[in-house]
Amino acid sequence: MQNNPNTKTAEDDSSLRNIIEEDLIKIIKELSSEDLISAYRSLSGLKIESNSNLRIRKKNNLSKKDITVEYSTHLRSQNKACSTVKDYVNISVKFTSYIRQNRIKFKSLAMSDVDQYLSSVRSRNISNNTYAKFINCIRSFLRFLNRREYIKADFASLIGIPPKVESIKEELSEQDIKNIKDYLSARKEKYRNENLRDMIIFNLGIDCGLRRQEFINLNWEDINFKESSINIKNSKGRKNRVVYFNKDLRELLYLYRKLNGKYINALIRGAHGKRITKCSLQNIISRIFKESKTYRKNLTLHSLRHTYAERLRRKGIDLPTISKLLGHSRLDTTDIYLHVNKDDFKMAVL
Incomplete structure (x- = not known):
C-alpha cells in the first residue's frame, strides 16, 4: 500500500512544530521580563500597557465593537448590576454607531461631535428623566474612552447633568x-x-x-x-x-x-x-x-x-x-x- 505524500508532509510539519515550540519555551524562560516584552512587541506589533496586571492590548487595531466589549467588561469589574451594564452598553453601542455612520474616528472625536449627537437625542420625544439617565451613560462611556486613551480629551467633564423632575410616586390603597x-x-x-x-x-x-x-x-x-x-x-x-x-x-x-x-x-x-x-x-x-x-x-x-x-x-x-x-x-x-x-x-x- 502506497503512502500518501501529503500525509507524510503534515507529519513532518507537526514534528518540526513540536521541536520549535520546545526550543522557544526554553528561550523564553531564560529571557528577562524586559527582553521578553521587547521581543513580543517587535514580533507582534502590539502596544503593551504596563500596569499591575501587565495587560496587553492590540490598541491600534481595536474595532469599535471591541471597545464596547471592553467597556462591558470594565463595568462588570466595577460591580455594576447586570441590568445597569446592559443599559450602559446599549447606549455606548448607539453612540459608536453614530460615530461610524458619520465616519468619525475616536482619536479625532471633538466636543462638537458629542454635542451634535446629544442634540439629536434631545430632539426626540423623551422625558427629562430619561434624558438625564442617557447623559449619565454617555459621560461614563466618554470617561472610559479617555482613561484608556481612545479619545484625546475628557469630554465627560464638559457635559452637564440635567436636573431630574421629581415624579409623583403612587401607592395602592x-x-x-x-x-x-x-x-x-x-x-x-x-x-x-x-x-x-x-x-x-x-x-x-x-x-x-x-x-x-x-x-x-x-x-x-x-x-x-x-x-x-x-x-x-x-x-x-x-x-x-x-x-x-x-x-x-x-x-x-x-x-x-x-x-x-x-x-x-x-x-x-x-x-x-x-x-x-x-x-x-x-x-x-x-x-x-x-x-x-x-x-x-x-x-x-x-x-x-x-x-x-x-x-x-x-x-x-x-x-x-x-x-x-x-x-x-x-x-x-x-x-x-x-x-x-x-x-x-x-x-x-x-
Whole structure:
C-alpha cells in the first residue's frame, strides 16, 4: 500500500512544530521580563500597557465593537448590576454607531461631535428623566474612552447633568388591593394558571417589595418554604438580601408549584413556559390596573414596591428595618418610598 505524500508532509510539519515550540519555551524562560516584552512587541506589533496586571492590548487595531466589549467588561469589574451594564452598553453601542455612520474616528472625536449627537437625542420625544439617565451613560462611556486613551480629551467633564423632575410616586390603597384581588379571582383566563401566576406576581410586589429584575431572576431554588423566605441574589448594586412572605403567599406558591410541576429554575414564566421578560411583566401589571378599575396615571409595576414600604410604615416598622428589607444602602433612599400624608400629621399630635 502506497503512502500518501501529503500525509507524510503534515507529519513532518507537526514534528518540526513540536521541536520549535520546545526550543522557544526554553528561550523564553531564560529571557528577562524586559527582553521578553521587547521581543513580543517587535514580533507582534502590539502596544503593551504596563500596569499591575501587565495587560496587553492590540490598541491600534481595536474595532469599535471591541471597545464596547471592553467597556462591558470594565463595568462588570466595577460591580455594576447586570441590568445597569446592559443599559450602559446599549447606549455606548448607539453612540459608536453614530460615530461610524458619520465616519468619525475616536482619536479625532471633538466636543462638537458629542454635542451634535446629544442634540439629536434631545430632539426626540423623551422625558427629562430619561434624558438625564442617557447623559449619565454617555459621560461614563466618554470617561472610559479617555482613561484608556481612545479619545484625546475628557469630554465627560464638559457635559452637564440635567436636573431630574421629581415624579409623583403612587401607592395602592387597601381598597385598591381588595379590588385587584377580587378581579384576579374572577377573571377569565387566557391560558392555564394565568390568574394564579398574576396573583403571585401581585403579592410578591405588595408583600415582599420585589424590583422588576428581581421578579424576572427569581427561581424556585430561591424560595425557602421552611423559613417562609426568599433569597434575593445579585440584585441592584450586586447585593443579596432576604425577604419574608406571609401564609397567603405561601399557599399560592405551593399551589402554583404543584399545578405547574416546576421545581427548579424560573418561578415566573410567560404564556409559553419561558422565563418572564421585562416587557411582559409590565404588560401584565398594566392590564391588572386597567381591568380592575384601579388605573391611575402614575401607577406602575414599581408602585407595588412603594405599597410594600408604605404598608410596613403603617404597621409601625422602623425606618432602618424597612430600608434593609427594601435593599437600600441609605435611609434617604427609603424615605422616597414613604408616603406621609395629612392623616399622619394629625395622628402625631392627637
